[in-house]
Amino acid sequence: MNRSPYITNAPTVSIIMLKVLLALIPGIFAYVWIYGGGILVTISLATITALVSEAALLKLRQRPIRPYLSDLSAVVTAWLLALALPPLAPWWLVVVGTFFAIVIAKQLYGGLGYNPFNPAMVGYAVLLISFPIIMTKWPAPLVLAQTKLGFMDQLQFIFGNALPANVKMDAVTSATPLDYLKTQLMLKHEVHGITQAPIFGTWGAKGGELVTAAYLLGGLYLLQQRIISWHLPTAFLGALAAMSLIFYTLNPAHFADPLFHLMSGASMLCAFFIITDPISGPTTPRGKLYFAAGVGILTYLIRVYGGYPDGVAFAVLLMNMCVSLIDAHTQPRVFGHTKN
Numbered sequence: 001m002n003r004s005p006y007i008t009n010a011p012t013v014s015i016i017m018l019k020v021l022l023a024l025i026p027g028i029f030a031y032v033w034i035y036g037g038g039i040l041v042t043i044s045l046a047t048i049t050a051l052v053s054e055a056a057l058l059k060l061r062q063r064p065i066r067p068y069l070s071d072l073s074a075v076v077t078a079w080l081l082a083l084a085l086p087p088l089a090p091w092w093l094v095v096v097g098t099f100f101a102i103v104i105a106k107q108l109y110g111g112l113g114y115n116p117f118n119p120a121m122v123g124y125a126v127l128l129i130s131f132p133i134i135m136t137k138w139p140a141p142l143v144l145a146q147t148k149l150g151f152m153d154q155l156q157f158i159f160g161n162a163l164p165a166n167v168k169m170d171a172v173t174s175a176t177p178l179d180y181l182k183t184q185l186m187l188k189h190e191v192h193g194i195t196q197a198p199i200f201g202t203w204g205a206k207g208g209e210l211v212t213a214a215y216l217l218g219g220l221y222l223l224q225q226r227i228i229s230w231h232l233p234t235a236f237l238g239a240l241a242a243m244s245l246i247f248y249t250l251n252p253a254h255f256a257d258p259l260f261h262l263m264s265g266a267s268m269l270c271a272f273f274i275i276t277d278p279i280s281g282p283t284t285p286r287g288k289l290y291f292a293a294g295v296g297i298l299t300y301l302i303r304v305y306g307g308y309p310d311g312v313a314f315a316v317l318l319m320n321m322c323v324s325l326i327d328a329h330t331q332p333r334v335f336g337h338t339k340n
Contacts, residue, residue, distance in 0.1 A: 011227075013112070017072035019227050023218030024079055024273065030214035034141050034207040035087040038154030042094050043082040049098040050078035057107035073112045077101055080120035080273060084266060084313070085127070086138045088149075091159050093134060097123040117320045118280045121313045128313065136309075140174030141207035144198055147171040177205040178265050178309035181256060190253040195260075204263030212268045219272025231288035232281070233271040237262060239296025247304065261300065265310035270295065274312065280320045287323075287330035294319045 011019075031039045054074045058065045078098055085094060101123030109115045128135045142148050147167045149157065156162050163169065175183070177200055184194040194200075201209045222228045240261055247255040261267065266274070275281060275295055282291045295315045302311025 013071040013073065016227055017076050019222065019225055020076050020273065021072065021079060023221045023227075024083070024215075026214035026217050027083065027211055027269070030211040031083070031087065034143075034211060035139055036142060036149060036154050037151040038139075038149075038158060039082070039087045041091075041155060041158055042085060042087065042089055043079055045091055045094045046078035046082040046098045047075055049095045050074040050102050053099050053102040054107065057103055058111075061107070061111075063111070068111065071112065074102055074106075077106070077119045077123075080269070081123045083269060084120065084124045086135065088139050088154055088157050090134065090161055093127060093131060097127045100126050113279055115279055116323070118274060118277050118316055121274060121316045121320075124313045125317060128308070136176075136179065137169075137173055138176050139172055140199075141205075143207060144174060145172050174199055176265070176309060177208070177260075178303060182303075182309050185254060191256050192253070195256075203259045209263050212263050215268035215272060219268065222272060222276070228272065228276040229285070229288065231285055232275050232292040235289040235292035236271045236275055236296040236299075237267070239293040240267060240300055243297055243300040247300075255304065261303070265303070266312040267299075270299070270312045270316065274316055275319075280323065282323050282326045282330065284327060284330040284332060286332075287326040290326050290330065291319050291323065294322065 028039065028043070051069055051074055055065050055069060058068055078101075081097055081101055082094065085097065101119040105117055105119040105122035106112070106115045139145065139149070147164075149164075149167075149172055153164055156164075163172065177195075180197060180199060181191070181194055185191070199206055201207065203209055204212060219228075219233060223230060223233075241258040244256065244258040244261040248257045271292075275292055282288050295312075298315035298318055299311045302308060302314055306314075308314070
């Protein structure tokens, strides 16, 4: 190991995962500020379920438990899934989704390094298909809620599905901007009038813009630390912005502007934390651009023409299917060889 180009200080999996978790903390703080502390319960439930599930499967597979648990990959999956769920999701929903992500989407394929699909998105998609009503029931930001739930109230709702006396569900829930926009467009209303509703902020969801900005901040930290490369977030956000700009230019009364799509839903979480999963994504630089651009285009098409208001999960899973093909056709020329 005395000649270049060997990498002598490559970070371990544990260090990489730890930095990803650190990068998520600004987003979690913003989440708590906007929706209350219930998300901390969801994250804790998902983390415990992920570690217990992974340990049980490793035991069944007769693999060492401690080295695999200490790489923190299961914790990253748990946090990403928890942050994608409604902040007041019932406890059993969190447990079921996390169990499916770790056991079915990760361990049954062979564990870390072998899973072809993003485990967190598999868990999310399964929950969305199986429990669509619960998965689309989001609480209103505290600033807009008719009744603000304290931490203990949220705890009681998560574990007992019970609200304080004389408080109805409608007083604490609200449609998401993406969902509200889709519904109102189907009623032939125009974008400009729709976005005057209180749930909309300057660029996206009121309050949700802060969460999105915090994810962007965490993503920039990952770029600075060279945990992720620029290819994936740039191609995803660029494709999403380009698609929305084309449609917005053609008919601004019916299609939202690019900034709204970038600042709404799971766009930033997807750009910096989901599609950057090194296992289920392509390995070549050009392949990363194609993969992320595909996710961006599919996300936009699902949002506008699909049955779900936010298409990130299904777009990621669909592009996960194409990773082998993308890698096979984007291999860089070997040094010293000519291009055929």
